[in-house]
Amino acid sequence: MTLLATIGLEMHCEMKSNAKVFSRGKNGYSEIPNSNVVALDLALPGTMPTINKYCVKNALKMSMILNCEQPEYMYFDRKNYYYPDLPKGFQITQFHHPVGINGNVVIEVNGERKSILIHDIHLEEDTASLDHGFASTYIDYNRCGIPLLELVTEPCIHSSLEAVAFLEHMRSVYKYTDISEADTKKGQIRCDVNVSLAEEGAPLGTKVEIKNVNSFSNVAEAINYEIKRQSELIESGRQDEIEQETRRFDEESGTTIRMRSKADAIDYKYFVEPNIPKYKITKEWLENIRTEITELALERKDKYIKQYGLSDYDAGVLVKEREVSDYFESCIALGIDAKIAANWVTVQILAYINKYELALNEFFLTPEMLKTIVDKINDGTISSKQAKEVFFKTLENNKKPEEFISKENAQISDRKELESIILEILANNQKQVEEYHNGKSNLFDFFVGQVMKQTRGKANPVLTKEILNEKL
Amino acid sequence: MSKFTAQLVDDYADKLLIGLTREENASVLNEFDIIEANMNKINDIAGLSSVEPMTHPFEIEFELREDLSDESDSIEQLLQNCEKKEGREVEVPKVVGE
Amino acid sequence: MKTVLELRELLDNGQVTSQALVDEALVLAHQNQEKCNSFVTILDDAKGNHEKKSLLSGIPYVIKDNFSTAGILSTGSSNTLKNYIPFFNATVIEKLNEAGAVPIAKSTMDEFGMGGTGTTGHTGIVKNPWDPSRMTAGSSAGSAACVAAGVVPLALGTDTGDSIRKPAAFCGIVGYKPTYGLISRYGLFPFASSLDHVGVLTRSVEDACATVDVMKGMDERDQTSLDSSTMHLLDSLTGDIKGKKLFYIKNLLELDAYEKVSDSLKSTFAQFESTLDLLRNAGAIVEGIEFDMALLNAIPTTYVCISCAEATSNLSNMTGFSFGSRGEGSTYIESMKNHRTLGFSPLIKRRFVIGSYVLQKENQEKFFLNAQRVRRLVVDKMNELFKHYDAMIMPCSEGVATKLEQAGNMLQNDLLEVLENLMVIGNFGGFPSITIPNGMIEELPIGVNITGKVLDDENILNIAYTLESKMPYKNQIAKEVN
Numbered sequence A: 001m002t003l004l005a006t007i008g009l010e011m012h013c014e015m016k017s018n019a020k021v022f023s024r025g026k027n028g029y030s031e032i033p034n035s036n037v038v039a040l041d042l043a044l045p046g047t048m049p050t051i052n053k054y055c056v057k058n059a060l061k062m063s064m065i066l067n068c069e070q071p072e073y074m075y076f077d078r079k080n081y082y083y084p085d086l087p088k089g090f091q092i093t094q095f096h097h098p099v100g101i102n103g104n105v106v107i108e109v110n111g112e113r114k115s116i117l118i119h120d121i122h123l124e125e126d127t128a129s130l131d132h133g134f135a136s137t138y139i140d141y142n143r144c145g146i147p148l149l150e151l152v153t154e155p156c157i158h159s160s161l162e163a164v165a166f167l168e169h170m171r172s173v174y175k176y177t178d179i180s181e182a183d184t185k186k187g188q189i190r191c192d193v194n195v196s197l198a199e200e201g202a203p204l205g206t207k208v209e210i211k212n213v214n215s216f217s218n219v220a221e222a223i224n225y226e227i228k229r230q231s232e233l234i235e236s237g238r239q240d241e242i243e244q245e246t247r248r249f250d251e252e253s254g255t256t257i258r259m260r261s262k263a264d265a266i267d268y269k270y271f272v273e274p275n276i277p278k279y280k281i282t283k284e285w286l287e288n289i290r291t292e293i294t295e296l297a298l299e300r301k302d303k304y305i306k307q308y309g310l311s312d313y314d315a316g317v318l319v320k321e322r323e324v325s326d327y328f329e330s331c332i333a334l335g336i337d338a339k340i341a342a343n344w345v346t347v348q349i350l351a352y353i354n355k356y357e358l359a360l361n362e363f364f365l366t367p368e369m370l371k372t373i374v375d376k377i378n379d380g381t382i383s384s385k386q387a388k389e390v391f392f393k394t395l396e397n398n399k400k401p402e403e404f405i406s407k408e409n410a411q412i413s414d415r416k417e418l419e420s421i422i423l424e425i426l427a428n429n430q431k432q433v434e435e436y437h438n439g440k441s442n443l444f445d446f447f448v449g450q451v452m453k454q455t456r457g458k459a460n461p462v463l464t465k466e467i468l469n470e471k472l
Numbered sequence B: 001m002s003k004f005t006a007q008l009v010d011d012y013a014d015k016l017l018i019g020l021t022r023e024e025n026a027s028v029l030n031e032f033d034i035i036e037a038n039m040n041k042i043n044d045i046a047g048l049s050s051v052e053p054m055t056h057p058f059e060i061e062f063e064l065r066e067d068l069s070d071e072s073d074s075i076e077q078l079l080q081n082c083e084k085k086e087g088r089e090v091e092v093p094k095v096v097g098e
Numbered sequence C: 001m002k003t004v005l006e007l008r009e010l011l012d013n014g015q016v017t018s019q020a021l022v023d024e025a026l027v028l029a030h031q032n033q034e035k036c037n038s039f040v041t042i043l044d045d046a047k048g049n050h051e052k053k054s055l056l057s058g059i060p061y062v063i064k065d066n067f068s069t070a071g072i073l074s075t076g077s078s079n080t081l082k083n084y085i086p087f088f089n090a091t092v093i094e095k096l097n098e099a100g101a102v103p104i105a106k107s108t109m110d111e112f113g114m115g116g117t118g119t120t121g122h123t124g125i126v127k128n129p130w131d132p133s134r135m136t137a138g139s140s141a142g143s144a145a146c147v148a149a150g151v152v153p154l155a156l157g158t159d160t161g162d163s164i165r166k167p168a169a170f171c172g173i174v175g176y177k178p179t180y181g182l183i184s185r186y187g188l189f190p191f192a193s194s195l196d197h198v199g200v201l202t203r204s205v206e207d208a209c210a211t212v213d214v215m216k217g218m219d220e221r222d223q224t225s226l227d228s229s230t231m232h233l234l235d236s237l238t239g240d241i242k243g244k245k246l247f248y249i250k251n252l253l254e255l256d257a258y259e260k261v262s263d264s265l266k267s268t269f270a271q272f273e274s275t276l277d278l279l280r281n282a283g284a285i286v287e288g289i290e291f292d293m294a295l296l297n298a299i300p301t302t303y304v305c306i307s308c309a310e311a312t313s314n315l316s317n318m319t320g321f322s323f324g325s326r327g328e329g330s331t332y333i334e335s336m337k338n339h340r341t342l343g344f345s346p347l348i349k350r351r352f353v354i355g356s357y358v359l360q361k362e363n364q365e366k367f368f369l370n371a372q373r374v375r376r377l378v379v380d381k382m383n384e385l386f387k388h389y390d391a392m393i394m395p396c397s398e399g400v401a402t403k404l405e406q407a408g409n410m411l412q413n414d415l416l417e418v419l420e421n422l423m424v425i426g427n428f429g430g431f432p433s434i435t436i437p438n439g440m441i442e443e444l445p446i447g448v449n450i451t452g453k454v455l456d457d458e459n460i461l462n463i464a465y466t467l468e469s470k471m472p473y474k475n476q477i478a479k480e481v482n
Helices: A053-065 A160-176 A216-235 A283-291 A297-308 A312-319 A322-333 A338-355 A367-378 A384-397 A415-428 A430-437 A443-454 A461-471 B006-015 B022-043 C004-012 C018-036 C091-099 C141-148 C165-171 C205-215 C263-281 C293-317 C332-343 C346-359 C361-386 C415-428 C457-469
Strands: A003-014 A077-080 A090-093 A100-109 A112-125 A129-132 A136-140 A147-153 A189-199 A208-213 A245-250 A255-261 B089-093 C039-042 C060-064 C102-107 C131-135 C154-159 C174-177 C197-202 C245-249 C285-289 C391-395 C433-441 C444-452
Touching: A003 A160, A003 A216, A053 A100, A053 A112, A053 A147, A053 A160, A053 A283, A077 C293, A090 A112, A100 A160, A100 A297, A112 A160, A160 A189, A160 A216, A160 A297, A160 A322, A189 A216, A208 A216, A208 A255, A216 A245, A216 A255, A297 A312, A297 A322, A297 A338, A312 A322, A312 A338, A322 A338, A322 A367, A338 A367, A338 A384, A367 A384, A415 A430, A415 A443, A415 A461, A430 A443, A443 A461, B006 B022, B006 C346, B022 C293, B022 C346, B022 C361, B089 C332, C004 C018, C004 C205, C018 C039, C018 C060, C018 C102, C018 C141, C039 C141, C060 C141, C091 C205, C102 C141, C141 C154, C141 C165, C141 C197, C154 C174, C165 C174, C165 C197, C165 C415, C165 C433, C165 C444, C174 C205, C174 C457, C197 C205, C205 C433, C205 C457, C245 C263, C263 C285, C263 C391, C263 C433, C263 C444, C263 C457, C293 C346, C293 C361, C293 C415, C346 C361, C361 C415, C391 C415, C391 C457, C415 C433, C415 C444, C433 C457, C444 C457
Parallel strands: A208 A245, C060 C102, C060 C154, C245 C285, C245 C391
Antiparallel strands: A003 A147, A003 A189, A077 A090, A100 A112, A112 A147, A129 A136, A136 B089, A189 A208, A245 A255, C039 C102, C154 C197, C174 C197, C174 C433, C391 C444, C433 C444
């Protein structure tokens, strides 16, 4: 029997903004507990939620990027339950009319394109964070009220590979649009995973939910473990033991552990938040927001391959981080040849910033400076080898590249000059010339070497070879 | 015959994290019966299912808030009514499980 | 006892100082406290305000205890908040402070607004100054009692189902609930957010106008608040209502429709007729209309479903964790449960259970959502009527203030229930609504209610003002019956 795994993902992503989504407290990370907190975050009696325009705008933007339908009115629901990290006793979320429904997004898995169907995306607020001590738990409300976008896929994913590809794609989208920093290490992304198993063609099996998985590798592990667990039960005829339940992923053991069953499922008593009136989403506003959507990674990649003739691999490297892609595109805008720019960025520049753990906006050598260097190679002023030296000197000294390109250092590209040097060398090495003409073709390199020695490496190598070929 | 039982009432109250005395439970049971009877008055109204539920008294036009943050309130103010705290945080009995 | 406007004159003429007014109010407050238990907190160190900033400057007033007052105990008349001191003011309090009014006490109420008798507050029941064996009605009980008794000329109230307007009727004073959103609710402890209104209790319609003029205004902290900058309530009073059209619900005023017809009911209806004649004499047109009986009968339960459901959710923040008295317990659940079990009174616990029940997934459609649908039908019907009429006018109650021993606080089941709860229509549609005294039965006051269309506050205030001027009850002080 071939079992097919069906997976649905719920991805929660913390959004960037100055203020929280329903509270006027600051949306920012702080080491100091309760330092970005206002009265509403503690749910003090009488405080009221108010919606943040910037968060709504970005939620709508993401809804459009995911090709969803937007509702006519934006409004919110209360999800009611009791927990120490939920001071109001309810979370403001969107249950009845999410900011986006029935969408889809195209991702790349193993070089192939696949469409993932989106059930909905909705805007909601984050809970406080709990610090567990020995006998007590401590509540820090800094995170309470931070805007979250929750994205729910249809159960159309069938492997952990696809799941992670999807999550990586979404992370890239969030970063490209600057809607979220999307850093799993900072806990800004949390996933719930639903897994069920059934024979191909048969109706979906019992769905098991794994909550709060906090890294993509854990998502993969959790899925793989669940598939294994459920397969074993099905194959040994114990499929009734697969219950519709909620589990959690235990990192240490790499397994999933039961939290609660469907029977214990909480009834959240969703109803419309009365303190936030319904807000009409006009066509004008949507169009306005749409114009802000820039090309995302996959589109840029396709462009680099089709328009600039880059390889799939190089294009992939360039679009992985938006800053890199932006840098590359600035180079093109300045007139640097695409393939040359791609080469510089993917080889020299990325190596450098990775080695020194810099962000691209901390990298001294701007696209303008790169253009200077490339121009100098093109007009023969310096050789490729010299260019690399200039590159490093620029970075080491934080000075413009021009400072390291001087007459003394300049490459010898003058034909007449090189010709006279070459003729001199040939004249001084008659023996080798004869041997070369008699078949020792590897002596060619010897001549090149001599020219380089004579000129202290400044001879233009391409021209040198050309002239040698003529004279020999 | 009422479809509500004392057990059911206790369950509902429990989910709200509220405990009821026997008397309070009995009062609720009584009120439930009245409400159930009165619900028929609502359900008797013709054409109800095609009416959109009303969530706000009228359609309110309003401005969305600009993305500007307020300064954090001071920790003294925030925790001044908190009876059990440790440093800058609210302290509660250890939360286990999830 | 003087009204706000009269006091303003005296203050401006230097005939009295603010400090003197405040001192006198404090003395009266303590006396009234003994007799009626109107207050949770009396602010004995209240200082007179001698800077003139507005009509209200220097005038003492009372705040219902569900408004956040910075540095001052704010309990909502609940044990869950018995020691709670907010560090911020509700927006209306800020505005009144700015205007120079002087708060002298926080008044007793029904716990969190969830009651209509004034008997469920944690510091005890509030007694009617006209007859201490009777209730004031609620939830703005203490506010009504102290204004009626002449302690202060004005007190803040809140109204979710009639909690300003019914106490005003039972205490023989003016109770005004403006259009929803006219006054910010930021800082007000919520009961049912889509029904909650901030309003005032005074002894004259002019005073109510003057006060709400100061209190109203858009507040960015309350996105349900409205811009009313073009409304000037006091200035728009003309005393001329010629041609104004009012309607009453005739099928509720037929004695035959009632199972029990008390003398009180007969008297109320008779006096109501006289009131209508006064309006007609002033040039208004007053007509009876038939209102769909099925819809009317559905009103009380609709109110119960919606208000209990929203309340249950609104009060889920009472956990005792970051504020409120901490509950005993070795787990967080125990602690939360103890705080709530011991902190909430029996009445509101019952309301919560009902609220929770109607919101359960399997019940929502039949109870909560259907109630919201009925709400829309009632409001639509009213708006239809308001296309042809300026206001609805109806008696506030079957009769005078109920005896305390009969205060059941339980939900009832007959046509009287409709009459008693009719004013909730004002909350369903956010309609401006005002109660003024219009008669007496055996020396105890009764009141009449005028309700108009959204944002048409000036119009109904003018109608009330004109009517008031035709009757002898303006600025009346409670005279205790024996």
